[in-house]
Amino acid sequence: MAYIISTINLKGGVGKTTTTVALAEFLSAEFHKRVLVIDLDPQTNLTTVFIGEERWKQLNDKDRTLSTLFKDALRPEEEEPRFDITTALQRRVSPIDEVRRVDLLPSSLDLIDVQDRLATMSPGRFYSNNPTDLLRKAVKPIIDDYDYVLVDCPPNLGIVTLNGLRISDGYIIPTIPDVLSTYGIPQIQQRVRAFADGLGETITEIGIVVTKFRKASTVHTNTVRRLKDDPQLPAVLSSYVPEANQIAASAEHVAAGTLRQKYGYQGQHDILRALTEEFISLVEEKV
Incomplete structure (x- = not known):
């Protein structure tokens, strides 16, 4: 079974996406894990890091992003759904040669408009539709193909973020160590705990990742x-x-050949490798 971990912070610009990308690439290249990255952030930064803007635009134009999954929930029930997990899933996406197995479910700018409308979605037959359960149903056929699934959440606690938390075993909070970036951590803890309690499940606090440290x-x-x-x-x-x-x-x-070329030779690679090793240890211990 895959370990599914969300990355979340209520403040943008704290290195959340950079941390998610690094963990995915190091998990694959250094620790030989099969990794799926799910980009729920409408800014699509994680998506474009992995596949570039041109390829992202092609996918977006063909409705092959996660925004289509959420848009389907807003369409009349008689309409056929347009989201197809097999065509949306992008395989072996990292531009780094030694990263062999990172797959991606890409995001879209359209998620900005979709999120606010999800609360009005149809309850479905027998009230079976839940706006926070859409992602779980969609990824169920593929999730067991991976060792780790990393979910890059938007910088808020809205319905799209709750979809990420709904499938997660735990979460990490990347943060710059300053007052503004760390201010919302207790709120994240409280909201996640309340959400998990409502499900009758546990979403484990894996830890805080300090970023952009001086x-x-x-x-x-x-x-x-x-x-x-x-x-x-x-x-x-x-x-x-x-x-x-x-x-x-x-x-x-x-593009680059190795992670050392990408992240740097002045100790950055070694720090990120150590971070990933500690991340694996904490996940396997706590989850």
């Missing part, structure tokens, strides 16, 4: 200490992703 910053070091000392917060993973130009540049769709 060792020389007093704010950053003090914030990390505060996060680690607060018993009410999830555990802080011990590998802090540094603020580095090459890691920032990794958000571009650029």
Whole structure:
């Protein structure tokens, strides 16, 4: 069975997508895992990192993104659904040669408009339709093909995010160690816990991933200490992703032979590998 983990933060620009991409690529290349990445964020950054803007536009024009899945729920019941998991699923998407098995369910800008309308979807026959259950039903035929599924959630707690959490065993919170980026962590915890309780299930707190870390910053070091000392917060993973130009540049769709070429030779690769190894250990321990 796959381990399904969501990445979430209520603030944008905190390295959430970069963290998800790095984990997916290192899980595949360094730890030989079969990985599926599900992009639920309407900004589509994760999608374009893996397949580029041109290929994304082709898929979007052909209704082969996750927005089509959610749009189907808003169509009259007599209309045939347009979403097809077999054509939407993009296989072996990373532009890095040594990353052999990362597949993708791509996002779309159209998710911005769809999300607010999902609460009005038809209840369906025998009231079988639930707006937070759409993704679970769609991915059920393919989910067991993978060791890890990473779900990149939007920076909110709306219905699309709840679809990601609905299929998840746990979640991580990537964050810059400053006040604004960490402010919403308790709210995430409370909302996820309440949602899981309503389902009668458990969605485990895997941990906080510190991103864009500046060792020389007093704010950053003090914030990390505060996060680690607060018993009410999830555990802080011990590998802090540094603020580095090459890691920032990794958000571009650029071909490379190896992960060292992509992420950098000045320790960035080793930190991200260590982060992934710790991530695997925590997931397998907690889930």
